[in-house]
Amino acid sequence: MRPGIAISVRNLRMGFGERVLLEDASFDVKRGEIAVILGGSGSGKSALMKTIIGLHEPMAGDILIEGTSLVSASAVEKARLQRTLGVMYQGGALFGSLSVLDNVRFPLDRFTDLSLPEKNLAARMLLHELEMGHAESLMPGELSGGMLKRAGIARAMALGCDTLLLDEPSAGLDPVTAANLDRTILSLRQNLGVTFLIVTHELPSIFAIADRAIMLDPHSRAIIAEGEPTALRDCSSDERVRQFFNRRPDPLRAGAGP
């Protein structure tokens, strides 16, 4: 595994229009690390991921991908940097007019010189790894939500990117499938040195795979915790962090019913 920083976020300020979601956020994702971004609803997790990918312009700050600034990159350089990242979107974002196999093979068709049988084999092996081998000829409209996600992950992995960004990969998956996905993520990191940045609030997955958790808070619009998940759950000085990791509801107001 090559040492170094895969993704570096520096003094990032981001939001939509005049609405600021995150102020002055800084963190690094080391190569070979599995980092998760988590937080309550509306804290800007998915927006942060899209900003890191380059789909949203930050209001201030910088994002470095393998040491190269995404914010100040030219259009050509930005496209090259984006292609070094494998991205799985929340709903899979498969292309509706292509079959599952064609979707996974799409990046290989566009950006490699491999022959069709070679590309098909690489794509089918990915689908097999994600328990989607039986669905390769189906169209996205024929898939369940969980199957869409798994096919989306396979497509994100197709170009063998060193860094994968996954937006809610295990939301909507049954526990066994989610556990299998966790195992695949760990295997990719272990055997191929893949770096992961995952947006999730699935606590079982977080505790199973995450090296580091980065917690956002919508009220303070800041990163309020960063560290190993078990340590944050047990030892964080911030009650919001302990409440989140221990999955405790908000205390009832005095006089409120059960």
Add this chain to the structure above:
Amino acid sequence: MADDVRVFLEGSITAHTAAPIWKSALAALERNPDRPVVVDASRLEHVDNVGLALLFDLARQERASGARVEIQALAPNLAAIVQRYDPRDFAAVPVGRSRIGLLEQAGRATARQITYLRELTGFIGACVHALFRARSRRFVKWHDALDVATETGANAVPIVLLVGFLMGVIIAFELGLVARQFGAVIFVVNGGGVAVLRELAPLMTAIVVAGRTGAAFAAEIGAQKVNEELDALSTFGLDPVEFLVLPRILAVVGVMPLLTVLADVVGLLGGGLVMDSFDVTFLQSYTQLLGAVSAWDLMLGLIKAVFFGLTIAAVGCHRGLATGSGATAVGQSATHAVVSSIVLIIVIDGFFAVVTS
């Protein structure tokens, strides 16, 4: 062994570098069908999933006994991954969607249209039933119908005025060029007036409304179907036809005659302008028009407009309710709504032409 063929894999094999390596490795196997092949991976530093696919492809090659492929010195973790895959799982060639012949396509399309017409007829019947039910419960959503009428009618006035005016200009001009040869320019008013009132105004207005409103209905209701909003309505015991479709049908059936009247007026005005260029004054055109057209010509156009409006709204809503799943479904519904509406409008117009001849 001296008889071995050795294939060396070294450095990094990734999606961007694998193509020539894969090709030359398979070529080496092909050149030596009867000799054992050793794939030396001792200097292989890094692979990604495509590199793994290359290794697996080499390992799974079916060769004569005594000529097998062996991968040596591969990192244990990578070897474990490659061995985990079963060649039988990847033996079948991926099957693409089979293409059907032109004749079969035409036959299937015809059958689909017949089925569609049957469904549409049933849908219109369901709408009529829903209307009576809603009236008996005093539950017709007039407020929603008014909102739709504003969007469909009021907001469509500028484009209807423009299209109607241009249509009147064009028809008068074309007829005038021919009639001038026979010294019968004045009779362009007769032909143009009847054509505008009976055919062109209702038809052009319907086509504009079909493109503008029919597509919008299909897309709105289609998006609601994809988002499971229609299921949510049903869960509350509300009939989507009563709730969503009826107000739209009532609105479009109500505004179509009004828009057609506007198209009539500007169409005739446009024709009058052209006649003026043929030295027929407005007064002369007006007098000639009064003698050429009857109230029935106007009424026929308006009756057609009502039927056209019913068709546009019913087709748009029906296509929306029949939207499939996936990103392309809503767009397809909108497209089908426009095309189906226009075709049916022409068919209904032809029917009226025959019946009223």
